[in-house]
Amino acid sequence: MGTRETLVDVATRLLDAGGVEAVTLREVGHQAGVSHNAPYKHFANKEALLAAVAARELAGHMHETRSVRALMHNYVAWALKYPNRFKLVFGTWTIESPELTVAATNAQERMVELVAEAQATGELPAGDPIRLASLIRAVTHGAADLAAAGHLSAAGKGNADPDDLVDDLLGYLRQRD
Amino acid sequence: MGTRETLVDVATRLLDAGGVEAVTLREVGHQAGVSHNAPYKHFANKEALLAAVAARELAGHMHETRSVRALMHNYVAWALKYPNRFKLVFGTWTIESPELTVAATNAQERMVELVAEAQATGELPAGDPIRLASLIRAVTHGAADLAAAGHLSAAGKGNADPDDLVDDLLGYLRQRD
């Protein structure tokens, strides 16, 4: 395995264990068996390394899913299992990462496809599939983000988990026809 | 104005200008006219200062709103105007801040109240108001978060903005009865 790949591996492990602030170039280099500034021979800076982590994460989660519902539940499960990767991917980037942009675009297009299919069978209401996909994605993202940050259960006991909220929305959308 | 309040002011200004990583205790102290470690006499550490910033932000945005829709549009407008404050408030906290918890609980309760009122007048469908409030909040939060991070317009030109998505959801919910 090349050094570059090892660096991304180590960075992902550190990210999972302690959040983005636990990913230091020095520790990444050390655990990869190289010096503390060897990463600069493979990445322009720390953010470029994090972008590589995010891009690999996004690309690796393009499972074949048969339905909008399955895709959204995958999304939620991923956010809850790897909250630090989730936060990294959707955080603010000051650099333009082509691989990250490509991965995000692919995911979005797959989503729109699935929505259009569901509209064709009548499972989802008619209308602009991009706009409807954005709505479904917003609920899923919002529910996952609030849950991952512990802001969804703040109100008490009988709270819904993110999967429930996604299903609630799909249920309301189905009852329209 | 007391030193403590000045520190929170300066920290907020730095947050707006350059994100959370631009908020250094040294710069906060300097711009507040005190030494670089005077903040430790008012806050246990850097995160406690950031929690004070977040709590004041959350408390200051409890405008009197007459409708669920107005509250959600306020939420979106706030997220777009002060993305760094938004990200801070909903980020992961490793400390327990009582003032932050209280402010979040108050906001959630107000939201549930408004949803219950709308259910009474038939504007929103019946059912557990806490769960319905969670759904509406998830869409709003998700749309605002994706938009603030630039992930909503990734698919192209004809994209909906966060306000449109909120209205789309409320529209679907209204058409149920």
Added chain:
DNA sequence: ACCTGAACACCGTTCAAGT
């Protein structure tokens, strides 16, 4: 092409000391 060690400027935090 890839790596190393020293160095620089920065940061959070602590501590002894001052009023």
Added chain:
DNA sequence: ACCTGAACACCGTTCAAGT
């Protein structure tokens, strides 16, 4: 009660040098 200056351990990044 509130503040200061020095100090410590850390970090991202750069640079000259090595193979």
